Each structure stands twice: as C-alpha cells, then as structure tokens.
Amino acid sequence: MKKQVKNNVSWVGYIDWELEKFHGDEYSILNGSSQNAYLIQEGKTVLIDTVWAPHQFEFVENLKQEIDLKQIDYIVVNHGEIDHSGALPALMAEIPDTPIYCTANAVKSLEGQFGQRGWNFQVVKTGDTLDIGNGKQLVFVEMRMLHWPDSMATYMTGDNILFSNDAFGQHFAVEEMFNDKANQCLLMKEAMKYYANILNPFSPLVAKKIDEIVGLNLPIDIIAPSHGAIWRDNPLQIVEQYAKWADSYQENQVTIAYDTMWEGTAKIAHEIAREIAKQSPDTVVKLFNIAKADKNEIMTEVFKSKAIAVGSPTVGNDILSSVAGWLAFLKSLKFKKKKAAAFGCYGWSGESVKLLKEKLADAGFSVVDGEVKSQWNPDQSDFAKIPELVHQLID
Structure with a gap:
C-alpha cells in the first residue's frame, strides 16, 4: 500500500x-x-x-x-x-x-x-x-x-x-x-x-x-x-x-571493551571504570564484554567516546580471537582523534598488552604509555597502575 x-x-x-x-x-x-x-x-x-x-x-x-x-x-x-x-x-x-x-x-x-x-x-x-x-x-x-x-x-x-x-x-x-x-x-x-x-x-x-x-x-x-x-x-x-x-566526533565518554578467560581481565576492566568515575565524575563510562555484547552497539559507543580501553588475556602467545576480530572491525571504521589504552592478564608469556597496543595504534588511535599487565590474577600492585593509566587516558 x-x-x-x-x-x-x-x-x-x-x-x-x-x-x-x-x-x-x-x-x-x-x-x-x-x-x-x-x-x-x-x-x-x-x-x-x-x-x-x-x-x-x-x-x-x-x-x-x-x-x-x-x-x-x-x-x-x-x-x-x-x-x-x-x-x-x-x-x-x-x-x-x-x-x-x-x-x-x-x-x-x-x-x-x-x-x-x-x-x-x-x-x-x-x-x-x-x-x-x-x-x-x-x-x-x-x-x-x-x-x-x-x-x-x-x-x-x-x-x-x-x-x-x-x-x-x-x-x-x-x-x-x-x-x-x-x-x-x-x-x-x-x-x-x-x-x-x-x-x-x-x-x-x-x-x-x-x-x-x-x-x-x-x-x-x-x-x-x-x-x-x-x-x-x-x-x-x-x-x-x-x-x-563527520568531524572526528566525540563526547565526554570513555568506552572499555574486553574479553576474559578466568575473570582476571574482567576485574581490571571494572576497576578502570571505577577509577574513571573517581577521577572524572562527569565522564560517561561504558563497559562491554566483547564476546557477549552486540559489536555494532559497542562501536556506536566507541564513536561517541574520546578514549577507549581494550583488554584481553594472553592465549597462545596472542590475544583472544573475539578481541582480534573486534579490533579488525574497529580498524575498518577509521575513527580519528581518539586515545586508547591496553590491559590484560597472562600466565607465562604475556604478549597480549603489547599486541593490543600495536593493533590500536594501527587502527588510528593515540595509544597512551600507561598499561596494566597482570600475571595470573590482578592484585593491589596491578590495580595501583590504573590511576596513572586513567589519568593519561582522560587528560
């Protein structure tokens, strides 16, 4: 009709x-x-x-x-x-x-x-x-x-x-x-x-x-x-x-995207979210598990964000496949003038944070030096690195 x-x-x-x-x-x-x-x-x-x-x-x-x-x-x-x-x-x-x-x-x-x-x-x-x-x-x-x-x-x-x-x-x-x-x-x-x-x-x-x-x-x-x-x-x-x-759009928002194997990386993600709220109460924080959340909804929040933090544990000398695929999609969208940070847990080899930083830079993000790289489960010594990472991310 x-x-x-x-x-x-x-x-x-x-x-x-x-x-x-x-x-x-x-x-x-x-x-x-x-x-x-x-x-x-x-x-x-x-x-x-x-x-x-x-x-x-x-x-x-x-x-x-x-x-x-x-x-x-x-x-x-x-x-x-x-x-x-x-x-x-x-x-x-x-x-x-x-x-x-x-x-x-x-x-x-x-x-x-x-x-x-x-x-x-x-x-x-x-x-x-x-x-x-x-x-x-x-x-x-x-x-x-x-x-x-x-x-x-x-x-x-x-x-x-x-x-x-x-x-x-x-x-x-x-x-x-x-x-x-x-x-x-x-x-x-x-x-x-x-x-x-x-x-x-x-x-x-x-x-x-x-x-x-x-x-x-x-x-x-x-x-x-x-x-x-x-x-x-x-x-x-x-x-x-x-x-x-079209003009490198961003709002006062930070999006945290991660996947986790035994919840260690998830703990770091949540602690980063809490620290952002503490340092900058007016900044909107969004947090997503890449393997569970809708990837297009995540990317819409990344589009709105001035910075992102991406996390993955190390597995097989690499990052989780869910995160790798998501990062390939991220690169294809060609976001501009946004910061990024990396974090993750590892058991013995520990390549994930380094690889995340490389992939985020390759996707066009300005990657901060601060990072959280935790062996086995994160403890207070790992969480102590988060305030500086957040400061660099939202400054």
Whole structure:
C-alpha cells in the first residue's frame, strides 16, 4: 500500500519488522528496518529504487495494485546494492524497455549482480536533470563512496524533496513513516549507529558532499532516505548532525571493551571504570564484554567516546580471537582523534598488552604509555597502575 509523502510523491517500499541482521551478519537490527522506494506521479511517472530481493514479488504485486506498471516512464536507481535493487529483475521482467537512470558505476554494479540483460540504462552524473512534467525536474547528485562507488542522490524540484538513498537513513521501522512521528530517542540512536558502523570510514567524503549539496542552494523540504524515517520536520537537522559526526566526533565518554578467560581481565576492566568515575565524575563510562555484547552497539559507543580501553588475556602467545576480530572491525571504521589504552592478564608469556597496543595504534588511535599487565590474577600492585593509566587516558 502506498503512503503519501508529499503531493504526487508516495512511498511504496517495504517495512521489515522481523529483520535482525544486515550486510550478512555485520550489522545488527534491533528495532526493525525498511527499504524505502518512492513513486512520483507527475506528467511523467517515476519509480525511485526498489526493495530487497526477498520481498521482490510482493513489491511488484503491491505496485500493480497502485498503478499499471506500463505507465512507469522512468526508473531511478540511486544505488545498486541488493537491498535497493533486489526487486529490479522481477520488475524489469514486466516492463523490460523502461529507461533506468543511474551512474556509470551503477551500471557495472547492476550488471555484475544480475548479468547483462540488455536493460535501457541512461547514465547520469552530478548536475544532470530529467524533466518529469508539470514544471518539475529531477536533479542528480553523485554520492561516490557514500557508501558505494555507484551511489547518488536525486532531488525533485517543486516539491523540494531530496531522495538521499543511504545517506541520512537509519535501520529503524517506523510505520508512521515520518521523523516527527517516530520515537525521537530511538530515531537519533539508530541514525548515529548507522553512521558510526557504515558511513564513518567515509567521513572526509561526507563533509565534502554536505558542502557540495549546500552549495547547490537547493531548498530542501523533505529528505527521503532509503532506510528508516523520512525527514520532514526540520529535515536539515540530520544534515547538521552528519556535519558534526563527520568531524572526528566525540563526547565526554570513555568506552572499555574486553574479553576474559578466568575473570582476571574482567576485574581490571571494572576497576578502570571505577577509577574513571573517581577521577572524572562527569565522564560517561561504558563497559562491554566483547564476546557477549552486540559489536555494532559497542562501536556506536566507541564513536561517541574520546578514549577507549581494550583488554584481553594472553592465549597462545596472542590475544583472544573475539578481541582480534573486534579490533579488525574497529580498524575498518577509521575513527580519528581518539586515545586508547591496553590491559590484560597472562600466565607465562604475556604478549597480549603489547599486541593490543600495536593493533590500536594501527587502527588510528593515540595509544597512551600507561598499561596494566597482570600475571595470573590482578592484585593491589596491578590495580595501583590504573590511576596513572586513567589519568593519561582522560587528560
């Protein structure tokens, strides 16, 4: 069932209440999500994006209930990733000659995923326009690496709608569709989680693209992303948030992340948390066991933090595999201007703290000299090293 966005623009996507994972198992979905597609019915009829492949046939059938598919004049593919293009083969089987407007990289992406099917691609670049009748146009803006090389946004004049694709979205199911109807705390939490875990590596490009969009001097009344709530109430608030998040974002927070074998490393982690609260009562402290907590939730807290402390015992002359995998993910997110410290227990060889420091430095963190390296179970002599570590971390 389509839902009106504004005037002759409707939402025709899919709300995925049961979705729990995204990008394989890389991203956790805790509050549902949506795949947003949009139908414009002006002088010309335009479909912007589709939905994920598991919902392709339902999408096409629902679309048939709203419109004769042969009335669709143009299809705009803002991004070729499967959650946006998955229903395209089923749709094109019905209307095979319909022009598809997308970037040159999107042609490569779509043909790479679905094969060369002879679709009628119309390649566009930033500044290109498409007349859709009634005095209105679509303006295309390339959004390379936000977050794929093929990404773009589409702006509709007259109604002043920016169809932003993956930028400004959230994995968040909102039946009421609009940001002013959503739970505000969850909305911003999910928007930040989305940025921290997906877009943060591209923050320099985000900052440049925001400047470019602002420089176009286009009035924006609505930002319609491909996931989550549509921004109609003060839509530029999410653009302003992205500008802040892209600028090496941090709050007065320290996140402690660790795994433990026989609780010795856990004891150090908890003592570090207590010492931070003692030295700096206004600093927010978050503590997570990496093996038990949701990794995307942890990374969202790391994104908010000015510093982190990471702990692992030594096992097999190395660190725990749970911590090693988490550190690989940490490095991929390219956090900037944050401090880090390392700690852990060992029985005989004791390499973990040294390895943690190396991996944290390799991930772009400024690693402090202070450390806690405890043989067997930590005692008071080990805990006595924590105040200096904390001082270096929060100074």
